[in-house]
Amino acid sequence: MRTLLITGPGGSGRTTIAAATALRAAGTGTRTLVLSADRTDTLGAALGTATGPTPVGITPALTAWRPDAAERFRDDLTAFQTRAATVLDLLGTDRLDAEELTPLPGADELSFLRALRDAALSDRYDLLVVDLPPTPQALALLALPGELRRYLRRLLPPERQAARALRPVLGRLAGVPMPAEWLYETAARWGVELAAVEAVVADRDTAVRLVAEPGPAGADAVRAAGLGLALSGLRTEALVANRVLPETDRDTWPGRPSPDHHPSTSFEPIFLTLVAQQRKTLADWREAYDVHPVAHLGRDPRGTDDLTTLHVPGTGARPTPVEWQVADRIAADGVLVWHIPLPGAIRDELDLIRRGDELVITAGPFRRLVPLPSALRRCTVAGAALREGELRIRFAPDPDLWPRER
Numbered sequence: 118m119r120t121l122l123i124t125g126p127g128g129s130g131r132t133t134i135a136a137a138t139a140l141r142a143a144g145t146g147t148r149t150l151v152l153s154a155d156r157t158d159t160l161g162a163a164l165g166t167a168t169g170p171t172p173v174g175i176t177p178a179l180t181a182w183r184p185d186a187a188e189r190f191r192d193d194l195t196a197f198q199t200r201a202a203t204v205l206d207l208l209g210t211d212r213l214d215a216e217e218l219t220p221l222p223g224a225d226e227l228s229f230l231r232a233l234r235d236a237a238l239s240d241r242y243d244l245l246v247v248d249l250p251p252t253p254q255a256l257a258l259l260a261l262p263g264e265l266r267r268y269l270r271r272l273l274p275p276e277r278q279a280a281r282a283l284r285p286v287l288g289r290l291a292g293v294p295m296p297a298e299w300l301y302e303t304a305a306r307w308g309v310e311l312a313a314v315e316a317v318v319a320d321r322d323t324a325v326r327l328v329a330e331p332g333p334a335g336a337d338a339v340r341a342a343g344l345g346l347a348l349s350g351l352r353t354e355a356l357v358a359n360r361v362l363p364e365t366d367r368d369t370w371p372g373r374p375s376p377d378h379h380p381s382t383s384f385e386p387i388f389l390t391l392v393a394q395q396r397k398t399l400a401d402w403r404e405a406y407d408v409h410p411v412a413h414l415g416r417d418p419r420g421t422d423d424l425t426t427l428h429v430p431g432t433g434a435r436p437t438p439v440e441w442q443v444a445d446r447i448a449a450d451g452v453l454v455w456h457i458p459l460p461g462a463i464r465d466e467l468d469l470i471r472r473g474d475e476l477v478i479t480a481g482p483f484r485r486l487v488p489l490p491s492a493l494r495r496c497t498v499a500g501a502a503l504r505e506g507e508l509r510i511r512f513a514p515d516p517d518l519w520p521r522e523r
Contacts, residue, residue: 118237118242123135124327125357130359132155133163133427135160136163137424140179142431144425147178149242152182163418164420166181262314266308269311325354326353327342329356331394336401345482348478355409357411359411362388447514450511453492494518
């Protein structure tokens with residue numbers, strides 16, 4: 118299945134572009150599901166049809182779905198209480214009724230990630246269009262499965278399960294119950310589910326599309342988004358420049374105010390300034406992205422008729438995979454060099470910390486902990502440099518760990 122992750126700064130029209138993209142694909146006969154992470158029904162407002170916790174058919178080939186985190190949270194916690202019945206009874210704990218359960222912080226994110234996994238693994242659709250939150254929240258959401266898996270491995274290492282046969286004996290000796298089998302089974306089940314979400318995001322058929330309105334604020338947001346996506350190992354397939362103002366036929370543009378709307382100000386100079394700002398931003402974006410301008414309709418698009426007039430890009434392109442390559446320069450310089458693309462990174466906002474076999478990379482407001490390739494684990498960090506939007510980290514082989522030549 119092809120998956121399109123659509124994000125961008127808040128207020129840029131992400132949901133509208135996601136709905137228009139899905140509608141265009143469905144118009145070609147592609148079985149399409151558009152999935153929304155928004156708590157409010159902005160997707161339904163764009164499509165002209167309410168969406169909710171169950172998939173809703175919009176056209177014969179288009180389905181929309183906005184998962185209900187509260188319902189899934191109640192189901193999960195009820196199941197947890199059933200599995201932990203012995204421990205809860207031992208502690209004298211009262212059970213919670215499903216009717217009194219409300220989602221805890223983080224429940225929305227986990228529920229949406231599971232819905233994303235279910236949708237991507239379904240054979241009912243050929244294309245999944247995901248309306249993600251604004252870019253900073255979207256990056257945190259996509260990083261959540263990997264972070265949770267790392268926490269689970271630290272809290273319940275798989276090797277500890279080898280001692281499960283001793284737990285009854287240890288429990289009798291200590292006089293307290295040892296971790297029950299259900300605890301490890303639950304951790305393993307969550308590990309599998311989180312790994313499945315990671316696989317969807319990392320799949321070669323998954324692409325990211327940025328949506329932004331050209332202008333100074335949009336330019337800053339795209340610069341930050343590009344850096345965050347690159348650090349996450351995601352490459353932007355296309356940049357949709359939304360609400361582009363017309364350079365000609367301004368007199369007939371639907372969004373032009375009536376002459377008596379602002380009698381004390383002139384519309385034309387303001388309009389020309391905005392157009393000039395957009396033209397400059399679009400020119401800058403085209404140097405780094407595959408840019409697709411979408412015209413401003415003069416109003417907020419509502420319903421399928423409006424969405425079909427938006428010339429959003431098709432879904433046939435495939436992004437070039439992001440590769441963090443390790444260059445062997447031992448013969449020339451005695452080091453291995455890890456090349457990490459970080460477009461838009463600023464030297465003063467970069468930080469690197471080596472922790473065992475992992476590297477903590479901080480770039481501006483973004484932070485990621487990544488495992489080192491096997492060859493680099495036997496090396497020490499010898500320096501780093503930022504050149505032309507690429508972080509180059511030098512590793513010197515550790516004589517005590519590096520294989521010796523015979």
